[in-house]
Amino acid sequence: MSAAIPKEVVSQPVGDARGFDWKWIVIGACVAFTVYIAVIPLGFLFWQSFRTPQTAAVDSVFTVANYATAYGSSDTWRLFWTSMQFASGTALFAFVLGTALAWMNERTNTPFKSVFFALAVIPLIIPGILFTVAWILLASPQIGIINLVMQNWLGLEEPPFDIYSLRGMIWVDGLHYSPMAFLLMSAAFRAMDPSLEESATMSGANIFQVARRVTLRLTWPAIVATILILFVRAIESFEVPALLGLPAGIEVFTSAIYQAVHRYPSQVGLASAYAVALLLITTGGVYWVSKLSGRGSQYATMTGKGFRPRQIDLGGWRWVTAAIFVVYFLLIVVLPFAVLLWSSFQRFYAVPSMEALQNLTLDSYRFILDYPNLTRTIWNSVVLAVSTATIVMLVTSVICWIVVKTSIPGRWLLDGMASLPIVFPGLVLGLAIMVFYLNVDIGVYGTIWIMLIAYVTRFMPYGLRYTTTSMVQIHKELEESAAMSGASWGTTFRRIILPLLKPGLLAGWIYVMIVSIRELSTSILLYSPDTQVMSIVIWELWENGQYVELSALGVLFIIALFVLVLIAQWLGRKYGVKE
């Protein structure tokens, strides 16, 4: 029978089989990598939550005591309740602030708003720990400048603000996440076809009817998703609860996990039990967000072409909205940076006064530049950031190509696994990785490799989002026409796909690099004296009470990050990144 088959037909399957094998090797490697990096630490975290603490004397055994301790006591319910209050408060505050700013920016004729939009990214480069420290210097009851000024001016007995309180925590973390709310809600406002609102106006509806019956209803999925994302972010956040909450005895899940690990003997099992609860909350949040964005895109298909955003004429009120922008920018960038700058020129921290002005010194900068291992620390930070960004973008572009451009069964699973780390709070991921490499000794614990693994895991979902966005935009026909021109698959990838993908890859690379260099909550459980990074040094200076030295380092760090972003933007514009 085979003799009857013409030669070309026989040779066909051979070629196919070779392509087939090659694909499966790459896919196998990707699956193995994502499973290893995302799923296994999670498994170990669960396992650890059922173990007793291991010491030199006793081996670890199975137990449910961790859960009993964690969930049996009323303390835990208080912890849960405080976490919820903190996270919801932060999410709502950031949302209201960000949405109001986004609305003013997208839908009104506020003057100079394009300048504002350009400045809106600056807060994103200020690391959370520096932002928190700056606000302590601004609003702590003892040394907070704002408090002292207000007391002086208004003759108050008591300082008006206490940053070491739940409200203070919500204020600082909410401000810190408000740029994120601003960007998300700006995107939601932009994505909506304004003629949907205009046709309601033409139907006779007034401003409130349009807002209630059309605008709000249509942006509802985006609103809920934004609040949920902010909630997840807030419940994961570590800097603010640790620096502002712990001194006042206000504990949330993240600070409780940190405390459990740092107790003696270390209560890793208990920390894991807390972590599992935290993970359940974040997973629930992320799940709802993904469901909602599915609903959002169903609405998005209804929008037409020819957007022309109409701006509401605010009349004289537009100077009020401009003033709000200015005040916001003061609160979020100028004041925090100014207070760090002031403190960095002092010998001992002192509130601004004529006397303090006489004592300006560069000592703290000298101290920082002589800091033992400073070069090493910078080197660690830079190497980690660059390698994380590079590995993440390379791996995610392959994963993304498989997910978007092939029809291999089970590819959604790959996508799901690579996105899985998004539910890990930084501290929980650090804990999981720590537990895993303590138990599986392959010689990475305490080295820079464990940090690299942690960073890559943590930021893979971000990279994936960037590559997916640009990959879906590459229309299939662009590849097909290259193939019709006679290009092989390799040539098509190199000459068509990669150049089209490049702006997206570059933007993702820049983003991952910046978030890596700011990373604190994962590193804090994994670093060793040899593998310190910048944010850890800041943390240690804070623990030692070296505020002026911390400020000097913070000022240098922010300036360096700012320059880095400028260079990245310049490079980006040169290579066609549209953001």
Added chain:
Amino acid sequence: MLTVDGLFTEYASAGGDTVKAAQDVSFTVDEGQLFTLLGPSGCGKTTTLRSIAGLERPRQGSITVNDRVVYSSSAGVFVSPNQRGFGMVFQSYAIWPHMNVFQNAAFPLEVGGRRYSRQEIRDNVMQVLTAVQLDQLADRNATTLSGGQQQRLALARALVMKPALLLLDEPLSNLDAKLREKMRFELKRLQRELKITTVYVTHDQGEALALSHEIAVMHEGRIQQIGSPRDIYERPATRFVADFVGSSNFIDGTVTGAAATPDGCVVVRTEIGDVTVRSLQSLVADERVGVSVRPEDVELTEDRPAGGNVWEGRVDQKVFLGEAVEFQVKVGARTLLSRRHPTLRTKIGDAIFVQLDPEKCVVLKVA
């Protein structure tokens, strides 16, 4: 009745200078008439329409509907769009995806100044949905409608409050060709039946000629000519209008002799020779003009015809279009386009005679 007088609408562009989108736009639409703004993309049609709607605030001018002034720069009047009571169909249709068909159409009755009872709303909505043949789909989710159905729903929503004026912005441009033809007739039938004063915006000359009582051709923010479809097509006022509405042969030349002959004919000296044209405009000797002739008015015969305005040419190209054949005929150095019945089968390269009817030659003054 709608009167637009001396309307100027401008935008501040990103660079800081102004985009002069509508400049000195004036026209009148009589009760029950369909008036079309026709022009290429970017000429300011949508801007003019949105200014009438109140969605843009003009810089200067006045807009009056049935003796009610809705905008006047001199009197300082600006009625907000939701108080104007106009129906509008957007290019994207702007169907609200979170409401079903009935709810979409009922919305204007629910939010307007006048209160309607539940029963009144039901009756009015079903009546208008029946008119656009969507009554069967009243409970359907709006997201599941096809393009044509969305278009009809948008129309129903605009009509349900019995508007004083109906504004349509390229309502057919998002439909495919076959459906567009069909909807064109439906729209015309509906407008003629309801006798509703309508302003229609399109860049499609076929649509404009088929639907309108009157057409205004716009170019770079200004109205070039206002007239009946037949006027616009047969007597274009400018070269732009002649070129944009249908296609045309333009032959440049100068007027010879002093006055016109008693029958109103003038001889224009052109590159293909002397062309006799009939002109209603007063022309002076040596004035530079253009002569515009539609391809269907360029007569071709294989034998020399009787009468004047005849040239001998050669067939250069032929395109078979089904119901017609397009000939490109070389007369001297000049190529003329002619559309003939397919029964004319002259071969490429053969000699052919070209004759122009002076009545069909339109003289355009060179600006």
